Every structure is written in C-alpha cells, then in structure tokens.
Amino acid sequence: MSRIFIFTLLLLCSKKITAQQELKSLAFGSCSNQNKDLSIFDTILGHSPDLFIYLGDNIYADTENMRVLKKKYKVLGKNPHYRKLKKTLPILATWDDHDFGLNDSGRHNPKKEASKKIFLHFFQEPKESNRFDHQGIYTSYSYFSSGKKVQVILLDLRTFRDNLKPYDGFLEGDSLHNYTLDYSPQTSPDSTLLGAEQWKWLESQLLKPADLRIIGSSTQFATEYNGYETWANYPSEQTRFLELIKKTKANGIVFISGDLHYAELSYIKPEGMYGIYDLTSSGLTENWGFSVPNENRIGVPVMDNQFGMIQFHLNAPEPYIVLKIIDRNNQTRIQQEVRLSTLHF
Numbered sequence: 001m002s003r004i005f006i007f008t009l010l011l012l013c014s015k016k017i018t019a020q021q022e023l024k025s026l027a028f029g030s031c032s033n034q035n036k037d038l039s040i041f042d043t044i045l046g047h048s049p050d051l052f053i054y055l056g057d058n059i060y061a062d063t064e065n066m067r068v069l070k071k072k073y074k075v076l077g078k079n080p081h082y083r084k085l086k087k088t089l090p091i092l093a094t095w096d097d098h099d100f101g102l103n104d105s106g107r108h109n110p111k112k113e114a115s116k117k118i119f120l121h122f123f124q125e126p127k128e129s130n131r132f133d134h135q136g137i138y139t140s141y142s143y144f145s146s147g148k149k150v151q152v153i154l155l156d157l158r159t160f161r162d163n164l165k166p167y168d169g170f171l172e173g174d175s176l177h178n179y180t181l182d183y184s185p186q187t188s189p190d191s192t193l194l195g196a197e198q199w200k201w202l203e204s205q206l207l208k209p210a211d212l213r214i215i216g217s218s219t220q221f222a223t224e225y226n227g228y229e230t231w232a233n234y235p236s237e238q239t240r241f242l243e244l245i246k247k248t249k250a251n252g253i254v255f256i257s258g259d260l261h262y263a264e265l266s267y268i269k270p271e272g273m274y275g276i277y278d279l280t281s282s283g284l285t286e287n288w289g290f291s292v293p294n295e296n297r298i299g300v301p302v303m304d305n306q307f308g309m310i311q312f313h314l315n316a317p318e319p320y321i322v323l324k325i326i327d328r329n330n331q332t333r334i335q336q337e338v339r340l341s342t343l344h345f
Helices: 003-014 040-045 066-078 080-088 112-122 196-206 235-248
Strands: 025-029 052-054 091-093 139-145 148-154 212-217 253-257 263-268 276-280 297-302 306-313 320-327 332-339
Touching (some): 040 080, 040 306, 148 196, 196 235, 253 306, 276 306, 297 332
Parallel strands (some): 025 052, 052 091, 148 212, 212 253, 253 276
Antiparallel strands (some): 139 148, 263 276, 263 297, 306 320
16 A cells, blocks of 8 residues: 555545655634635635644634633634635644733733633644643644654743733834834843743754744744734843744744734844744734834735745755745735755854
C-alpha cells in the first residue's frame, strides 16, 4: 500500500494532519462573525491548503454569560461553509478577546476557565492534548515539509495579560494621528502579556530543533505603536521575545497575526538577529474604515475581507516560503517570497 494512499485515508477518516504528512501550504485568518457571510471558506478550500489556523475572534461573543457563548459557537458550528471547511481540513485555533470574553479583556476575565472549556470542546481538542494540563490555551504542533521540520506555535495573549494602559494623551508624535487612540504603552517593566508560565513554555519550544517556525499571535507583533491593541503596548514583552529568540538561537521565525480588521505585511530588523516578518490577516468577515500608521509595513494594506496563506517550497535549491494575502474575490493582494537562509543567525 502506497504512503500517499495511507496519508489520504488518514486525512479523510480523521481530518487530523500528522507529522508524517507532507505540508505544502497552510491558510489562516481571524475575525469571523458567526452571523455573517462565511463563503470565504469556500475560496480558501479552492487553494487546497493542508490545514487552516484560526487566529482569534473566531466568533463574536462579547459576553461573560457562558450560555450565550455556547449559543454563538453553535451558530458557527451550523454554518454550511464552516462545516465544509471542518470536514475537509484540520483546524487549529487560538483565541482573541471577542471569543475569550469581552472586548480587549485579559487575565481579569472571571470566566476565562469556563470559556477555555467551551473553546476546547468546540474545536474538539484531543483528550491527550497538553492544553488540558495548564492554564490558557497556548500549544504547538510539528510537521514536515520536504524533509524539513515546520513548527507551529500558537500563543495565548488573553489568559495572562495585564490590563491595558488607557491612553493618557502625552505621547510624543500622537498629534500626527487623525483618529482616537485607545491605549498607551505600558511603562512598567513587569507588566506581562504572556505570563511567567507561558514564557517558560515558549523558551522550551524555541529550543526544539526546527527549520521553520510559524508563530501564531492573535494581535500584531511587528507593527509600530498605534494606540490600539498590539505587542507595542507591552514594549518590555516585545523586547523580551526578541531577546529570547537571540538567546535560544531559534532560526526560521515568521509571525502570523489577526485582530486588525484589515491585512498587511510588517517587517522589523532587530539588532543582532535576522529580520522578522509579521503577516496579518483580518478579517474573514470584518472590515475597518481606515488603516493606522505603520512604518514597518511593506506595501499597502488590504481593506477587503481576506485570508492569509503560507506556501512551502522547502525542496528548492534555496528553500523558501511565499507569504500571501488573498481576498474573498480570489485575488492575491500581498505576496512576499522569503528565503529560509534570510531567517538564520
């Protein structure tokens, strides 16, 4: 019996991608209102990715009532486009604020443990998953593509996050913004986004051997401060992540993110290490009326509904990946080729 037949049979029976299965591409997205048109999932399936990653705001619940939360997940679960996606592809997921609980909420959410149970039940988390062994829903997966190891790390930016700092109106340059800013950066160095337990786990993950590491972050990592929710609101945490990459010598890191209600590709080149790409896809159903300043942006933002894709070409003489944003009309709006050799110390 051929290996191809065995892998196909496994996928059809369980819809769970295995570490042995060849990973050729993955799709991802965020911000999908369960009450809106989700036919974009059909467009995603037309590109035949090997898996789909939900990066948060997978539903819009905005509630501390767990009955309401369950009902809204149920609406998504009954959607024919979602059902087709689930039947065809393995789905990985993390959460953001609107499915975690309330808008912009963090560790003080009194229902976070109950919300976690509902989340894990809806996405049919395997009983042996380590997500049941710790607070929060951070986790990782390992795959292979052309003999190279691909690590997918999904962060939890809600369970442990300290409160945001309301905008105080005293930041240099803020007069250049033509919109209302919500938050100022946290100046206290002990303000946390990931929490001690998740930081310890993350270091152990970055020490594992991998040729390519996809970091799933529900909010943007590589953008400049803009007054909305991003890693830039916790500059000490953002710096800590970069220093951890240097400490562990973790090669091959690329971020994927959501939350913003439009898409863009950001890039930073920290001192002493390789450059970091952050491909943001948001939203599957949601839109925003304008884009905020981002000096780290490559090209222009995509204001239409869209999804992200990463295509793996790791058997090429010079292995590379392609980062893409594709809109609901199946038009490629962002495309960036990245050689693995440029993601190395």
